[in-house]
Amino acid sequence: xxxxxxxxxSKVDSGKKEYLSQPLISSIYTADPSAHVFNGKxxxxxxxxxxxxxxxxxxxxHFNMRDYHILSMDSIGGKVTDHGVALDxxxxxxxxxxxxxPDVAFKDGTYYLYFPLxxxxxxxxxxxxxxxxxxxxxxAEPKPIPGSFSIDPAVFTDDDGSTYMYFGxxxxxxxxxxxxxxxxxxxxxxxxxxxxxxALNCKVAKLKPNMxxxxxxxxxxxxxDSAGKPILGKDxxxxxxxxxxxxxxxxxxxxxxxTGDTHLxxxxxxxxxxxxxxxxxxxMQPVEGWTTHHSIIEIKGKWYIFYHDTQLSGxxxxxxxxxxxxxxTPDGKIEMIYPNK
Ligand code: FUB
Numbered sequence: 001x002x003x004x005x006x007x008x009x010s011k012v013d014s015g016k017k018e019y020l021s022q023p024l025i026s027s028i029y030t031a032d033p034s035a036h037v038f039n040g041k042x043x044x045x046x047x048x049x050x051x052x053x054x055x056x057x058x059x060x061x062h063f064n065m066r067d068y069h070i071l072s073m074d075s076i077g078g079k080v081t082d083h084g085v086a087l088d089x090x091x092x093x094x095x096x097x098x099x100x101x102p103d104v105a106f107k108d109g110t111y112y113l114y115f116p117l118x119x120x121x122x123x124x125x126x127x128x129x130x131x132x133x134x135x136x137x138x139x140a141e142p143k144p145i146p147g148s149f150s151i152d153p154a155v156f157t158d159d160d161g162s163t164y165m166y167f168g169x170x171x172x173x174x175x176x177x178x179x180x181x182x183x184x185x186x187x188x189x190x191x192x193x194x195x196x197x198x199a200l201n202c203k204v205a206k207l208k209p210n211m212x213x214x215x216x217x218x219x220x221x222x223x224x225d226s227a228g229k230p231i232l233g234k235d236x237x238x239x240x241x242x243x244x245x246x247x248x249x250x251x252x253x254x255x256x257x258x259t260g261d262t263h264l265x266x267x268x269x270x271x272x273x274x275x276x277x278x279x280x281x282x283x284m285q286p287v288e289g290w291t292t293h294h295s296i297i298e299i300k301g302k303w304y305i306f307y308h309d310t311q312l313s314g315x316x317x318x319x320x321x322x323x324x325x326x327x328x329t330p331d332g333k334i335e336m337i338y339p340n341k
Contacts, residue, residue, distance in 0.1 A: 020324050022311075022322065023321065024320070024322060025320070027082065028048060029318040030308070030320060031291070031293065032047040032243070032291075033307065034101070034154065034306075035304070038111075038134045041073070043071070043104070044072065044073075044306060045104050046068075046069070046102075047099065047102070047319075051317075059171070059189065060172030063098060063100060063317050066089045068086045068087045068099060069084060069086060072134075076299065076323060083135035083136060085136075086135065091140060092127060093140070093142045094125075095117055096118040096119050097118050098118050098124075099115055100116040103155050105157060105211060107211055110130050111136075112130055114127070114145075114165065115127050116152060116173075117144075124173065126153050126167060128145055128211070128212050141212060146213060147214050148205075149175075150173050151167065151168065151169040151242065152244060154167070154244045156247075163206070163211065164273050166245075167203050167204075168203045170191045170200055170241055170260065175200055176191050176192055179200070194233050195234035198230035198231070199235065200233075202220075202240045205218045221244070221275045221277065224279065225279050226278060231279060236259060236260075237264065238259065240259075241259050241260025241261065245257070245294060247296045252269050252332070253275075254268075254269055255269070255270060256294065258293055264286065265282060266281065267283055269332070283336055283337060285339060285340075288310045288311060291308070292308075304323050304325055305326040306321060306323045307324075309322065
């Protein structure tokens with residue numbers, strides 16, 4: 001599955017890094033790609049990274065994005081189209097700052113774009129915007145989804161038509177500030193700061209048929225080890241940080257996520273969409289740049305991972321999206337992906 005072309009070969013010759021794949025687009029910086037197949041075509045919903053001059057910090061203030069562009073392509077390796085601005089922060093009534101990693105779902109002729117954004121009090125919540133076209137433009141609802149918080153929504157529709165949203169991220173994503181169920185502005189800037197206690201879990205909520213509200217309580221998408229014990233706060237190689245995704249393979253639910261400060265993509269497998277998920281390993285080694293964020297799709301019988309690195313800019317907040325193959329092994333694992341050598 002390793003793709004090496006003449007450009008990457010010449011990078012090796014010049015002593016530079018060899019990349020498994022090349023940026024899908026270089027006219028704008030893009031990150032956090034959520035890919036979907038709609039009407040036989042691949043649509044990618046990324047963050048749109050920009051230089052806003054804010055110094056890098058642990059809060060992620062340097063990720064100061066202001067709009068979304070949707071990308072599409074007819075096939076893997078085909079021409080990539082940038083459909084222009086699909087949603088602008090100025091058109092979101094509750095907006096404060098920072099449009100982070102979005103995702104999209106489709107139901108009954110409407111596309112729903114879910115996006116994390118800080119409100120005017122600098123608290124992340126998740127908004128929803130709709131369009132009749134997968135490439136937008138999207139129109140935002142006047143308020144965030146009631147009961148939503150933190151970042152990185154990933155939406156998954158199961159075979160029975162039920163749609164679930166996985167969301168959350170620690171550190172700058174503020175998940176740790178919701179540990180008591182309401183926002184604590186003076187809460188920790190990182191995590192629970194309790195190494196021997198269970199780590200914070202990603203959240204999961206079923207969506208109502210209107211796709212704009214949670215149906216019932218927000219639950220933990222719990223990650224446990226093979227003995228049934230929760231992953232602990234100190235276990236930075238395995239605990240959830242941000243960037244979740246769900247895909248179903250051979251009847252099992254594969255919950256995949258970023259471990260953040262250890263820069264790995266990890267996975268855990270469950271029998272139900274809401275978990276619990278048993279930790280199964282890592283499947284992608286660190287990319288260039290601090291963040292690692294992915295999505296997984298199947299098209300024409302093959303599986304692909306969309307991800308980002310910083311090949312074009314060398315800067316953590318100016319990323320570029322990429323795609324490469326992902327392989328499930330016969331014993332139910334995901335084969336390790338090495339983004340660089
Ligand atoms: O793009 C901003 C944030 O960086 C995302 O929400 C995280 O997943 C990380 O990629």
